[in-house]
Amino acid sequence: MHTDQLIACPTCDVLNRDQDVKPHTVARCARCGTVLAAPKSGAMTQIAMLSLTALVLLAAAAGFPFLELRAQGLSHQASVLDAVLAFSRGPMAPLSLATGLLIVLLPAARYSALIYTLAPMALGWRPAPHAAAAYRWAERLKPWAMAEIFIIGVAVALVKVSGLARVGLGPAFWAFAALLVVTILTDNAICRLTVWKTLKSRSAS
Amino acid sequence: MENPEKPQRFLTAAAAGLAGCRACGTANPGDARACTCCGSPLAAAGPASLQRVWAWLAAGLIAYVPANVYPMLRTTTFGRSSENTLIGGIAELFSHGSYGVALIVFFASIVIPVAKFLAIAYLAVSVRRPAALGSHGRLVLYEVVEFIGRWSMIDVFVVAILTALVQLDFAAAIAPGMAAVSFAISVAFTMLAAQSFDPRLIWNAESENLNDHA
Numbered sequence: 001m002h003t004d005q006l007i008a009c010p011t012c013d014v015l016n017r018d019q020d021v022k023p024h025t026v027a028r029c030a031r032c033g034t035v036l037a038a039p040k041s042g043a044m045t046q047i048a049m050l051s052l053t054a055l056v057l058l059a060a061a062a063g064f065p066f067l068e069l070r071a072q073g074l075s076h077q078a079s080v081l082d083a084v085l086a087f088s089r090g091p092m093a094p095l096s097l098a099t100g101l102l103i104v105l106l107p108a109a110r111y112s113a114l115i116y117t118l119a120p121m122a123l124g125w126r127p128a129p130h131a132a133a134a135y136r137w138a139e140r141l142k143p144w145a146m147a148e149i150f151i152i153g154v155a156v157a158l159v160k161v162s163g164l165a166r167v168g169l170g171p172a173f174w175a176f177a178a179l180l181v182v183t184i185l186t187d188n189a190i191c192r193l194t195v196w197k198t199l200k201s202r203s204a205s
Numbered sequence: 206m207e208n209p210e211k212p213q214r215f216l217t218a219a220a221a222g223l224a225g226c227r228a229c230g231t232a233n234p235g236d237a238r239a240c241t242c243c244g245s246p247l248a249a250a251g252p253a254s255l256q257r258v259w260a261w262l263a264a265g266l267i268a269y270v271p272a273n274v275y276p277m278l279r280t281t282t283f284g285r286s287s288e289n290t291l292i293g294g295i296a297e298l299f300s301h302g303s304y305g306v307a308l309i310v311f312f313a314s315i316v317i318p319v320a321k322f323l324a325i326a327y328l329a330v331s332v333r334r335p336a337a338l339g340s341h342g343r344l345v346l347y348e349v350v351e352f353i354g355r356w357s358m359i360d361v362f363v364v365a366i367l368t369a370l371v372q373l374d375f376a377a378a379i380a381p382g383m384a385a386v387s388f389a390i391s392v393a394f395t396m397l398a399a400q401s402f403d404p405r406l407i408w409n410a411e412s413e414n415l416n417d418h419a
Contacts, residue, residue, distance in 0.1 A: 003232040008218035008225025011344065012408040013250070015216050015223070015232060031215045032344055032408065036230065069370050071377070078369040086368035087381055095386050098393075099365055102358065132243050136228060143355050143396060146362075152309075153362030159306040160298065160363070161371060196229035200242050 007036050007193070018197075038191040044122040044198070050186040051114040057179045058108050058147065064171035067154075071165030080104065080172055107145040107183075113138035114186075118195070127202050135199065139192060148183045151176040217408070219249060227403070250405035257401040258329050265394035266322055268387045276382035277364060283375065291315070291360070291384060313359045318391065321357075324350045325398050332406040343407050350399050357392045361385055 007016045009029040016036060021027045027037040040046075062080050069076045084103070087095040117135040120128050128134075154176065158167055218225035224233045224247045226240040233241050240247055248254065276288035289297065291314050298307035324346055327336075331343060338346065364385045371379040 003223060003234075006218075006223075006232040007230040008223065008232045010225070010227045010230050011404045013217040013219055013225045013405045014408075015218055015221060015225075032341070067366070067370050069373065071373055074373045074376055076370065076372045078366070078372075082369035083362075083365045086365040087385065092381060092383070092386050095361070095381075095389055098389060099361070103362070136243050136245060139228065143351075143400070146355060146358055149356055149358050150362045152356075153359045154366055156306055156310060156359060157363045157366040157370065159303055160367065163301060164371070164377065165373070167370075192228075193230050196231075196243060200229075200231075 009034055009036065010193070035191065035193075037194050037197070039194050040189070040191075043189055043191070043194070044118050047186060047189045048115055048119040048122045050182055050189065051111040051118070054111045054179060054182045054186065055108060055115070057175045057182060058104060058111070061147075061172045061175040061179065062104055064175065066170050066172040067158075068168035068170065069161065069165050070168065077170075080176075102144060102146040103150040104147070106141050107147040107179075110138050110141040110145045111186075113141070114190075117199070121198055121202060127199055131203075132199060135195060142187075145183075147176065148180045151180050217405075219405075219409075224249070225405075227405075248403075250403040250409055254401055254403040255329055255332070255406070258325065258398050261394050261398035261401055262322065262325050262329070265391045265398060268391035268394060269318060269322075270387075272384045272388035272391055275384040275387065277360070277384040277388070278367065279380040279382055280371075281378045281380075283377075288382065291388070310360065310363070313357055314388070317353055317357050318395065321350055321354055321395050321399070325395065325402065328402055328407070332409070340407050344404060347399075347402065347404050347407070354392070354396050354399050357395075358389065361389045361392070 005018050007018045008014070009016060009032060011034040012029060012032040014029060014031045016029055019027065021037040021039055023039050023041045026035055028034065029036055065077060066079045066083070067077070069078070080103070084100040085096055087093065087099065113134040116128055117131045117138065120126065120131070154173065161167060218232050221232075222235045224235050224237050225231075226233060226243060226245055226247060228245040229240060229243040231240055231242040233247060237247055239245065273291055275290070277291050277294055278289045280287050280289065295307055295311050295315070298310060328343060328347055328350075331338070336343065364381050367379045368381050371377050
């Protein structure tokens, strides 16, 4: 048997035979149960569209007013950039850079890479040059793209200050909240091995 | 000696002289350095990956100490300044009656990091000696650690938002403390420790044990 017809399970290294899997069914590794293929009709289009949505929401989140605090006649507005720059004074400056990367730049990079890889495939075209490298980076960035964790942090912070002052929520807050939903939908729609298989077969033909 | 009752039903890529790719599942020729399909570097599941796990884990543990000792927040209200450590912040939330949020923060900053240190250490130890938890159980543990580890970063973001938001001149101002930095470093290092752990080791140990018993 040629090695093209085998899948080495990414989790336990067992060789599984690569069979054609019908849409909306799931193929699992015989030993550990890791999902090896989960083709869904239109999944590529769905992921590309969700990624585009996420990019728009990220841009909105970075640009629009985020939160406003009012207490005793005083008020203070904070943007997402202010939250990123919270650590910028003194020796903590590198943490500002890390925060900016985690909540805005890395999610943006991941979604851009997903669009770059999947949009041509959704349209039935050949993969773009270096699509494999782009998708590999999208997968590597996944744990470090923390926009959805940031919004939970915002919720916790709001409860902390709610006793102290009134808080106004700006459009950027709602953009982040929507981003949480879009991120979960995207992550559910992506089946890594199916994307690789499609990439491989489209590059060959 | 062959064991007729428990035959080894599963053939791994490594046993077949192939190199399985952990990113895309391609079975590459055994001498390949990088995956022919996706270009990811290929490395056999060996002790080298365990060394990396222990190194990142130790670094994460060391960074977790100052994260608990130093103040996370410095609050100034009408000229009076007070400092809050990680535990102090949770106690304050609890005393204000926000039990739900206190619980979330308690889980994110105390329970999850400590459980994660223990879980990664257990996984790394268990591939060397017989473990009480079966392979499937340990795989679930690994997946939970991978999934949940990044959520500890909540605390750092809370500090960032509070600092950006609560700037009412004299009335109230919040500044971040050194603990925020060490906490962020600790979370990042433990994430790297979990990512360095090669889940194939869980199953390698199992097939070796099977061979020993045979």
